[in-house]
Amino acid sequence: MIKKIVLMGNPNVGKSVVFSRLTGAKVISSNYPGTTVDFSKGKMHLDGQTVEIIDAPGTYSLDATNKAENVAVEMLEDADVVINVLDSTNLERNLYLTLELLEKDIPAIIVLNLWDEAKHLGIKIDEKKLEEILNVPVVTTVALTGEGIRNLVAKIKKAKTNEKIKPTSEEGRWVEIGQIIKRIEHVEHRHHNIKDRLSDLTIKPITGLPIAITIIFISFWIIRLIGETLISYIFDPLFENIYRPIITNFGDMLGQGFLYNFLISQSPGEINFVESLGMLTTGLYVPIAMVLPYIIAFYFFLSLLEDTGYLPRLATLLDNIFHKLGMHGYGIVPVFLGLGCNVPGMLATRAFETRKQRFIAATLISISIPCAAQTSLVFAMFSDDKIQSSLEFDPIIYILMVFSSLIIIYFVSGFILNRFIKGESPEIFLEIPPYRRPSIKTTWKKTWMRIKWFLKDALPWMFFGVFLINILYTTGAIDFLANLFQPIMSVIFGLPGETSVVLISGFLRKDLAVGTLLSFPSGTFNAMQLVIVATMLTMFFPCIATFAVMIKELGIKDMIKAALIMISAATIVGFFLRLILLGV
Amino acid sequence: MNSNPKPLMHLKNNQSARIKHIHGGLGLRKRLNSLGIREGQIVKLVSKQPLMGPLTISVGNTQMTIGRGMAHKILVEEI
Numbered sequence: 006m007i008k009k010i011v012l013m014g015n016p017n018v019g020k021s022v023v024f025s026r027l028t029g030a031k032v033i034s035s036n037y038p039g040t041t042v043d044f045s046k047g048k049m050h051l052d053g054q055t056v057e058i059i060d061a062p063g064t065y066s067l068d069a070t071n072k073a074e075n076v077a078v079e080m081l082e083d084a085d086v087v088i089n090v091l092d093s094t095n096l097e098r099n100l101y102l103t104l105e106l107l108e109k110d111i112p113a114i115i116v117l118n119l120w121d122e123a124k125h126l127g128i129k130i131d132e133k134k135l136e137e138i139l140n141v142p143v144v145t146t147v148a149l150t151g152e153g154i155r156n157l158v159a160k161i162k163k164a165k166t167n168e169k170i171k172p173t174s175e176e177g178r179w180v181e182i183g184q185i186i187k188r189i190e191h192v193e194h195r196h197h198n199i200k201d202r203l204s205d206l207t208i209k210p211i212t213g214l215p216i217a218i219t220i221i222f223i224s225f226w227i228i229r230l231i232g233e234t235l236i237s238y239i240f241d242p243l244f245e246n247i248y249r250p251i252i253t254n255f256g257d258m259l260g261q262g263f264l265y266n267f268l269i270s271q272s273p274g275e276i277n278f279v280e281s282l283g284m285l286t287t288g289l290y291v292p293i294a295m296v297l298p299y300i301i302a303f304y305f306f307l308s309l310l311e312d313t314g315y316l317p318r319l320a321t322l323l324d325n326i327f328h329k330l331g332m333h334g335y336g337i338v339p340v341f342l343g344l345g346c347n348v349p350g351m352l353a354t355r356a357f358e359t360r361k362q363r364f365i366a367a368t369l370i371s372i373s374i375p376c377a378a379q380t381s382l383v384f385a386m387f388s389d390d391k392i393q394s395s396l397e398f399d400p401i402i403y404i405l406m407v408f409s410s411l412i413i414i415y416f417v418s419g420f421i422l423n424r425f426i427k428g429e430s431p432e433i434f435l436e437i438p439p440y441r442r443p444s445i446k447t448t449w450k451k452t453w454m455r456i457k458w459f460l461k462d463a464l465p466w467m468f469f470g471v472f473l474i475n476i477l478y479t480t481g482a483i484d485f486l487a488n489l490f491q492p493i494m495s496v497i498f499g500l501p502g503e504t505s506v507v508l509i510s511g512f513l514r515k516d517l518a519v520g521t522l523l524s525f526p527s528g529t530f531n532a533m534q535l536v537i538v539a540t541m542l543t544m545f546f547p548c549i550a551t552f553a554v555m556i557k558e559l560g561i562k563d564m565i566k567a568a569l570i571m572i573s574a575a576t577i578v579g580f581f582l583r584l585i586l587l588g589v
Numbered sequence: 590m591n592s593n594p595k596p597l598m599h600l601k602n603n604q605s606a607r608i609k610h611i612h613g614g615l616g617l618r619k620r621l622n623s624l625g626i627r628e629g630q631i632v633k634l635v636s637k638q639p640l641m642g643p644l645t646i647s648v649g650n651t652q653m654t655i656g657r658g659m660a661h662k663i664l665v666e667e668i
Contacts, residue, residue: 065623094650098625126650179627204652208645209602209636321654325642334643334654432656433643436624439652 014090016063022148024060093123112164120145127193140167231302240294288471299381312443330419333433343374347551361428371547373415382519470517533586544575598660600634606665
């Protein structure tokens, strides 16, 4: 009886899409290495039985040359059936893993995915003959549209161990593949199509760099547009028109006292969602109405960008620069992911080959990549009415000051770390997948998963953080801390002592920290001081979730090193920004 | 028309050649093999990044970016 099915195949063959078609589960599938190192598990129904189905990490062979491949090979051991997914447009290369799998004693079924793309490319494959040669069932699919999936499900029971393929050497397999290809594949000559031209344009330096700059610029513009639109047309009206009357009534019911202060607001009078620091006001408003819209916008756009296959091209263009920072072009991928949330950014550093690269990539993310939650609040901070009246320039100028500081810090720190961290920085070796039209459905599924993850992760911490700050306020500890750190803050950074409270709450969540910053009476910070605090907040220390992942990825010893680097970098930069911006 | 084998990186953009030999350890050969870069295959240079940057090549329907060091170890013969 079939209990466990394992899906195996090379990276970028659409294996995860086949998986989500089979299970209906929400799975992340991407065009670059790194995200599918963590495998997905799901369930499907087969003749009234529930069968476990596992999406193994993409692997080129069973030699297990890296962590991900090791995992894949281990999964194979207790599989009842293996579904081998192949990219029909790259049959020759994909067949290597197939032969290795067929040499094992596991019932198998072969899936020729991306069948439509192969047809477009003028590749004709005789799947019947392939079935004959390999002696196991072969099905063709277009997983993106679901074509052929029903047929695959019907044939799972017919999976069998082959009797024709005998174990051989690496050379032997390639010879065998050569013979198979000759018998079943016919490639017609074809002309360069639009996709090829686009691919060439985006990877050649002369055209590629301007296109890259344009894409990045447009991305941020669109993300901001989507985010702002969501805020002003959905989330703000929701809170102002529906939630405000409810919570005001509830507040009246509570009357004045500890519970009111704790749940609704520290100060009597009209509720201010940002500054009141109540669990049910600020604790809900900041994550949901201020941060979530940007999270939705950012992840929707990032998923689109990922699925088209653009990032590996960007990695190629930027390889040179990233080499100066001790990494290679792949380094742009963790940066992009880190701009959403630092945690997936940290996880993506795994795909680097050496410890040196991983250490530099992870440290740089924690030093100078603000997550979407923090970014959205930096935007909100300088657009706040209360602060805007005291601004000398347009808010965007201050926002640019923060981000250009962080960009400079990324490069300078990387350059320095590359000098002093021992170890190898191997060259780039990256597959460039063809451009694929992203499916809105998959993109939305992925965005939805990340939104759920954000809410699950953000809300408890925000509650906890608001709760803590509430206590600090009620007990007067805030004034105590502010006074305690006053000398350090003002002597080194020219900042008020309250900064220490902001930096401490940044350890829980960065968005909470900016929220804390906004809760101080107006006039506590001037605009330039806000720029310094926002920059230092990014650099000083990662939030607790990122911190935990960093310990896991780097180990305690390297984490301590990274933390020392962060704190000293933040101190030095804070001091210089003070000299430049405050002029004293 | 047959010339002596030369490193892949001396090809011009859009020029194709046959791979004659891959210098290098088992690890490198295996990595290249897994993406279909093997002796006898036809390789095309898609683009070179400036200032000793990486090369993008295509073999069959696969494109990949590799560093110059690797490109030095792949010897090709013009066709």
